Amino acid sequence: MPILDLEKLVDDTRSTTPRLLHKSTLRTTLTLLPSAVLAQDPLIAPELLISEIPLTNASLKTVLQGRRDAIEIIMGKSDRLLVMCGPCSLHDPVTALEYCGRLKALADKLSDDICIIMRAYLEKPRTTVGWKGLINDPDIDESYKINKGLRISRQLFCDLTALGMPIASEMLDTISPQFLADLISLGAIGARTTESQLHRELASGLSFPVGFKNGTDGSLTVAIDAIGSAAAKHHFMGVTKTGLAAITKTSGNEHGFVILRGGTKGTNFDAESVKTVKETLTKKGQKQAIMIDCSHETGNSNKDHRNQPKVAKVVGDQVRAGEKSIIGLMIESHINEGNQKVPAEGPSGLKKGVSITDACINWETTVETLEDLAEAVRERRKTLNGHS
Incomplete structure (x- = not known):
């Protein structure tokens, strides 16, 4: 040399x-x-994976209906509540399907009053380091078999939607949506990435509604600015279904909304906070569509998953009183309560139905919380009709 x-x-x-x-x-x-x-290492092309694990007619029907329902609620054409409910993150497909079966039955029961979309997060943003999700490390052993993770994730999404349950997921990176977006009915952009130009551009090209969380410090401006940006047309560098780099041109996504998750400066699910958000949205020329995140360690649940039902109760009381700007809630729920660390023996030692990321409420508490929210919607109808 x-x-x-x-x-x-x-x-x-x-x-x-x-x-x-x-x-x-x-x-x-x-x-x-x-x-x-x-x-x-080579990454499988999205087109190949989609061909290998295709969207079925049953799944397509579920996805499209979920999108229509979400859009109607966000745009004020339906008075139901939109509830994104499910595990903090999915790490076990078998347990995820069991949870889905339970949630589907409850969703059907409460469908007149709330629209339930299952939280199906495959990637986990980390403040420092840690397990990054089913796509990144499907075997939960730091082997990082991402191609395997994508296959497992797409198959799981196909199975969940085939059961008739629409799903929601976080848009954490700009590549994985090419593998999975055709199976998603509702999206979310996290507090750490709401200010990112890449994620705003990505949201502008998605075919489903996207919620933007307020900043980690609780600031609202970044989320409202993101909604406006995502609604506009964009030209940016992206990846095609064949895996090639390309110049992507988008038409804009008009179905953005704010997600209040609290922040380091405190919570923001109370009536006064909601009023402030409504006023700010109006000043910025945005629709009054607000979703409340009942969880978050640095936000509304104050580092305790058991506070989620309390947050939901406060939000439900606002709904009962006739508040129309609250269009939905996010709830971290699993079969069993709490969370767990991966033991020394690895995934084989994990307890079934317990989160390995943020702590969740258990199934029984989930049912009570969702039934109370459905009742709140019915009371809101009575309240508003009484004032008409």
Whole structure:
């Protein structure tokens, strides 16, 4: 391998005079330049995975109906509440399907008053480090078999929607939606990424409603600005279904809404906070569509999952009183209460139906909470009719 004077090479590249490098010199230079990238493995093309695990007619019907229902509620054409309910994150497909079966039966029972969409999060944003989700590490052993994770995730989404349950997921990166977006009825952009231009551009091209959370400090401006940005047309670099880099052109997504999740400065699910948000949305020229996140360690649940029903009760009381700007809630729920760490023996030692990320309320509490919200909607109808 020839010895290169890298300092001279850098100086040469800064010159205003064009200088062509011989191919062998360029290869040698690129080899010698420092890189933090250890390896790059092939990623399956979205088109291939979709062909391998296709959307069935049953799933398509579920997805489209879920999108229509969500849009009607967000746009004020339906007085039902939109409730995104499910585990903090999915790590076990078998348990996820069992939970889905329970939720589907409850959703059918309460369908006149609330529209339930199952929370089906596959990726987990981390403040520092930790398990990043079913796509990133499906075996929960730091083997990071992402192609396997994508296959498992798509099959799970197909199975969930085939049961008649529409699903919601977080848009954490700009590539995975190419593999999964055709199965999603409702999306969310987290507090850490609401301000990201990439995620606002992504949302502008999605075919389902997207909620934007307020900032981690509780600031509302970033979420409202994101709604406006996502509603506009964008041109940006993206990836096609064949896996090729491309210039993506979007028409905009008019079905954005605010998600209040609290922040480091306190909670924001009370009536006064909701009033402030309504006024701000109106000033910014946005529709009054507000979803309340009942959870979040640094937000509304104040680091205790058992506070979620209390938050839902306060929100339900506002609904009972006739508040129309509250269009829905987010609830972290599982079969069993709490959460757990992955034991030394690995996934085989995990308890069934218990979250391995944020703590959740159990199924019994979930039923009580959702039934109370359905009752709140019925009371709101009476309240508003009485004032008509």
